[in-house]
Amino acid sequence: MRKFGELVVLVVDDFEPMRKATLTQLRSMGIERVVQAKDGAEALRILKRQTVDMILSDWNMPIMTGLDFLIAVRKDEALSHLPFVMVTAETERKRIEEAIYAGVSDFLVKPFTPERLESRIEKALDWVPRALQPKPAEKQSVPKLALEQKVELGKPTLLVVDDTPDNMELLSQLFKDEYRVRVAPSGEKALEICHSDAPPDLVLLDVMMPDMDGFEVARQMREHPVSEVIPVIFVTAMTQDDARLTGLELGAIDFVTKPINPEQLTLRVRNFMRYVELRRDLQANYDAMLESARLREEVEHMTRHDMKGPISGVISLTQGLMSAEGLNAQQKDILGSVEESALQLLSMINLTSEIYKIETDRFVLNPAPIDISSVLRRVVEMYRAVFKEKQLTLSVDTDMPVGEMAPRALGDEMFCYSVFQNLIKNACEAAPVKSRVTVELSPEDPLRISITNLGVIPQTIRHTFFEKFTTFGKQGGSGLGTYSARLLTEAQHGRIDFEVSDIDGTTTINVYLLPAKVK
Incomplete structure (x- = not known):
């Protein structure tokens, strides 16, 4: 991974806790210079007076959405070069295509871990603005179509937290074939895993434990930016309404009572893990869409470049023939029509890039x-x-x-x-x-x-x-x-x-x- 010490990042999000969480994650990577804005309009004002190296922007914001902000950045000649990562939970394909068309550098699907955030920043730093991309003749190779590339997502991770070895062994054996299972015999060890760079996707959390009970573990998870969005299923012998209310207040998605019914617990975990896998697939799909768009753009750019040479040759040859002696009026008219048609074709090729600018609101x-x-x-x-x-x-x-x-x-x-x-x-x-x-x-x-x-x-x-x-x-x-x-x-x-x-x-x-x- 690169050193990010000198990087200046603008974080744009209308939800202050999310801005703070992202700020904490960035600082854990060594990025200390972070500027914050609550919406796109405020971010544009900041960009007029302060230089930044990258933008991390939420999509759904009041005043100016992330998409409108992206369009404004790409339209501004002084800002259009900035890497722009869109942070989103958006699931509508058409809207994602709009962001790709507007020039987004990358997507980051919520919720995300510090590891994923760091990988997106790494990738976005390698993004090259369309206007600065090398000419086709200078390219050494064409990247593979993203849809043909195998995306290695790995199994979702399940963390089992229980101070009883028999319970840990039972749950580990129950889920080991479907998920990557980690175990923690105490609340302290559970927090260490949850706050790491590779936190779990779901936590099965015992409530009654010595030193630190499950409620306290969940409370501390919710106070940390890495673990605050990790879903928790409480596994407990407690059946009182006040205990369930406490769990719900701490963001529990479900309760499982002891003694455990293996079939029931398996179905509950499996149902939620489908949601986790859908979110992971969503990120992979967005990556594929973005890479496909980049490839298509490169191919179109190369095609325009390769067509211009032969057409210019036709125009030059035609003009040379027209100046030759001995041509009758009909021959000159035919050559004039050939020249006009070739000039028209060349104009159409040049026009395609201008139409793209108009459609993306960047034409001047x-x-x-x-x-x-x-x-x-x-x-x-x-x-x-x-x-x-x-x-x-x-x-x-x-x-x-x-x-x-x-x-x-x-x-x-x-x-x-x-x-x-x-x-x-x-x-x-x-x-x-x-x-x-x-x-x-x-x-x-x-x-x-x-x-x-x-x-x-x-x-x-x-x-x-x-x-x-x-x-x-x-x-x-x-x-x-x-x-x-x-x-x-x-x-x-x-x-x-x-x-x-x-x-x-x-x-x-x-x-x-x-x-x-x-x-």
Whole structure:
């Protein structure tokens, strides 16, 4: 294990006893520099004035949840590099996926031991921010898929505490095949085991013992951060109501009366150990999900990197051919279309990483004036050739000045190209043979670009038209075109909507973009 002496850790939890327990566990590892916050909002204020090396944050908190806090940290350029461990009892897979998508470094499932906390800190310190990950060419190997890796969890541990050797032997033999059984002949020895780096998962605790009875053992367990969450089943000959009440106040999960009924006790222990194993499996599942997401991201990153080289080669070769002598007009047009298609593909590859930033709320727009008329004409010209066999009439109506006086949108040209490429392509696909698709640019504030075609959006998908994976009757359709169009439009501080005329049988998509100020 590493030396943690210089590490500064920010612990974020709205439950003060939990913050104190975590603080004690961190100090037992040699981490003395610990900063505390009761929610994400307070933690962000602390991070503005103090440097930390790692964040341990609870998930469910008032004011700002752990997930919202994580998103805010990853969005802040000055903080996005920090390892972020989410401490949670969350069991909903979709929410865990949201945290992975937002950039969590690791998960720590409650309740946890100091040993598990230390291993998570070790792992999180090796986490590399997405922006700082080495280029694919520099990687030596690709990690195995986590789901294919065998997770060694080991048997749950049962601690039997009893001052009578015969009772210890009976209980040990009863559970030795299913669990790792440890024994303690006294309360003092039981506390030593419970406060160690490898505490038990469940304690069978005799009440009547000399020197320190079972109630006192349980009381001291509840006062120590390592053992305060360890479940206890009292094994006692006491049947009085006040004794049971005392046990319940000390957090007992069950009582077993002496003389012991082996079948009954086995079922009670087995039922609770299922819960223990479920929590252990939950941690393993989260680890697998996180590792799978990391692997998928690496593969996508490598794929984008590997595709760019050949596409750039196609563009260079095409441009070289276009400058050669002896080409007729038709050949130049074909090469121009090849170049345009290759440039479009390269833009799409570059766009994937930008869309990821938008979805995770980390995109920062650097707006510039865009000749939107030129973008529209280029896209329409490309699709005239693509849909030639459909005999569509594609028209662009800008009815505006050209050149320097032409209206310009304020945004990102690559985004605009992708938006209108998707929308005009969809309109052409939906339009009947020999019909018309019109693209109209209106000089309003904001600028309005309207794309109209014959054919209506099906009633069943109108309410989800701009949502992810929405598609209808389109073979091979991914349902991402209109979703990315909305995402890229909103990233430029614009908006998008549609109008359907069931009477006329037409659909119009309207895109609104901010106009660039004319000097």
